[in-house]
Amino acid sequence: MxxxxxxxxxxxxxxxxxxxxxxxxxxxxxxxxxxxxxxxxxxxxxxxxxxxxSKKALFQAVVLDRLEQFAREARELLTAEDPGEAFFDFFKRVVRQASLNRALCDALAETTGLGFKASAGTDFRAALQALLTRAQVAGAVREDIDGEDLRALIAGCLAAERYSRPDRHLVRILVDGLRTFDSTCTLRNKT
CATH class of the missing domain: 1.10.10.60 (Homeodomain-like)
Structure with missing residues (x-):
């Protein structure tokens, strides 16, 4: 209808x-x-x-609108020359932006208790999975990570951002844990 x-x-x-x-x-x-x-x-x-x-309906509309924006951004990155850096940059940007937005942070961490429909954020999850898969095929991201792991890692990163001092580098450490051994060694050699 x-x-x-x-x-x-x-x-x-x-x-x-x-x-x-x-x-x-x-x-x-x-x-x-x-x-x-x-x-x-x-x-x-x-x-x-x-x-x-209701407030619930408005909250869900706001969150879903932002998740759709994230999905569009992720899909645009699917043609990036460096799939690994596209994935990591996007992952960090989602965490950074969501950590500044209490509603989005709660929704991504699923702490609202509002029971989003199963279809809520489907495009975002699919686009993030596509970025992840492309980065894994390029050898930049560990192969033992899947979309559900990413959801949990985003929630963990959001908690780290919200509850740690601003000068901490916990999200970088978590993101480095997603890198393959070769890309981690390359990263360390660059610094």
């Missing part, structure tokens, strides 16, 4: 609500009231509820 087409003003209002919600959830997570999101968006509370019947 197709979604109804929104009028131009309704699309603009929905986009304003999503942008305000992304900003608010990034800072306060689910603690932010919907009325505050409406205020930030410059719309009435009724407009928020018309597009998103």
């Amino acid at each position: 197709d979604k109804p087409v929104l009028r131009a003003d309704a699309r603009r209002n929905r986009a304003k609500v999503l942008a305000a919600a992304e900003e608010a959830f990034a800072i306060d997570g689910l603690a932010v009231p919907l009325d505050e999101i409406a205020r930030l968006a410059g719309v009435g509370a009724g407009t928020v509820y018309r597009h998103f019947p």
Whole structure:
């Protein structure tokens, strides 16, 4: 069943609500009231509820939008000349950006308790898996890592980013653990 087409003003209002919600959830997570999101968006509370019947629905829409952006970025990297560096750069960028966004961090670490549908983030997981596979074929990433391992590693990196001092290099250490022996030796020889 197709979604109804929104009028131009309704699309603009929905986009304003999503942008305000992304900003608010990034800072306060689910603690932010919907009325505050409406205020930030410059719309009435009724407009928020018309597009998103609950805070859960709005939160999921914000997170899924960001995951779709990550998926697009990952797919663009599938033609990168160096598959290993494309994978590692993307992995670190996801962790860095998510660690600054409480809502995304919680969703990637699956700590929200909101029960995202099984299909949530499917494109992101598929694109990340494709980057991983390409890097593994190029010999840059260990072959005993799969997509589920990456999900757990992202959650671990997010915890490291959130709970360690800013000057720590724990994510780099974790990422180095993904490298093959040859690429690790090459990395050490470069430094």
